Amino acid sequence: MKKEKKEKNMRPAEQKPKKRFFNVETRFGYTMHEIWRYKLSYVLVAPFFILFTIFTLIPLIASTVLSFTYFNFLNPPVFTGWDNYVYLFVDDPLFLKAFNNTMFYAFIVGPVGYIASYFFAWFINQIPSKVRPFYVLAFYAPSLTAGVAMSVVWLVMFADDSQGYLNSILIQMGLIYEPIQWLKDVNLIMPVIIIISLWSSLGTGFLSFVAGFTNVDKELYDAAAVDGVVSRFQRLIYIDIPQTMPQLLFAAILQITGAFTVGAISQQIVGHPSPEDAGLTIMLHLSDYSGQRFELGYASAIAVVLTGIIILLGRTAFKVFGEKE
């Protein structure tokens, strides 16, 4: 004890510049020392993670808890165990319909949009850099016209009467005699939604790919040329794909999330509720229960299932594209 005190008193005499608040020999002390050393890091990340906790993390956890309750905003939540989930999968035919529609949509638009994004970005990277911006804009434009503009453009294109562009063209070509009810025919609603989505599927992922290709070190091409990698296709396989792995992963995550949260586009094109619920998706079913019926516990259960599906597939994407450590 005395010895220690002596040592402590000796420090100023030795004029050690650094003061250590924690005994770095112990694990806890070392961690605390590290935390103090990186204080600026914590200050910099703090705003983001404080906001993230309040507006994303807590709501998500609360949502998960609510999914095991009956809650209607007026009365406090009542714990009901797995009831919501049982009802969801056993007694709710509309959820199954929404689930099937969402799966049908996601398994077409997801992969097709993803592959199209990659190849269009790759094609653009093959042409002279001076004209690239025009093509990037041209292919990205449809995703910019989404939202409010959607109804103006696509509703006229697929209008049910002979005023619609598509019907008008088909009638003039003599392929059909009666206008096709694009947005009312139960069998056509999902395909039409899918076609429109694909048209505007070159979005953020596409931009990420374009930027990724720009960042590929051009010296790699010359180096690989020595090894016999000369054709475009060989470069794609041996250089471009491995070099754009981070973008491939990022775009895959966005594509999965986007594909499974489909809903707004269906609502804009065929309305909600749609004829025979042919355009019903999980997201729309969720908004029904939270916004219209105020069965918030049940709505939360739908949300949890949806998030679960997305995270499961997303984690798979991380395994496929992520850095192998």
Next chain:
Amino acid sequence: MAQTHVDIEHLKRARKRRDYGAIAITIFLSIGALVSLLPLVYLVCHAFKPMEELFLYPPRFFVKSPTTKNFSDLMNITSESLVPFSRYLFNTVFITVAYLFLLVWIGTMACYPLSKHKFPGHKALFTTVTTALMFVAAAAGIPLYIINTRLGLVDTYWVYIIPGLANPTCLFLLKQFLDQVPDSIFEAGKIDGASEWQLYTKIALPLLRNAQATVVILTFGGIWGDAGTATTYIYREQFKTLAFFMTTIGGGIARAGAQAAAALIMTLPGIIMFILQQSRVMDTMAHSGIK
């Protein structure tokens, strides 16, 4: 460096005489680009069509006798409402600028330590961010509503701005961009006696400009076209956004022209932003020397 690459490419092309692959790709891309641009061209044409052309049979794609009547119609609709058009416009511009500014800075601040510092917990935080990329905003809508109400954000500008600031996509993008910057640059700065703060402001920030521009491009459309927040959280008309007003115009024959004009107004800023920022991103990327 980019320049030399172009030169090499030129030499190679000259040697091969003709690069048929590039020609085929250009033709294919040009056709694709035209098809892809159709909705946009249509949107522009439609907004300037007079009433008789809007309901022409058979429908005509291009406008023949353009008019600005649709835009004046749109202004006239607001003359009947409580709030003038300019107020909606101001709200949207103010919210968009404030949101994007804060979003970019909060993301930029957080990305530097996550990418370059090995502080205790950095891995856990980044895993949280990557997992959050997959969160569905609507899944947390109900508790979020309660939180926003408790915090007193409802019916103010803040409700547009604050809840969306911690955007994992933005942080992820910024961090990935910074990851490509070699650590040696920062170590060299440290040897030259720069403090951590100087490393951040003098080295990291200038390098992050491209990524910041990218974040702005990607998030602009979402906030500019945000009508949902106004519907859910705003009761006072003078705090509602342009996007919300556009959804209230409604369809019908009488308002088809005004709606087309509104659609163009909602879309055009995003496209202009994209054109401006895109050239900057492409330009800086080619010359910044990031490997």
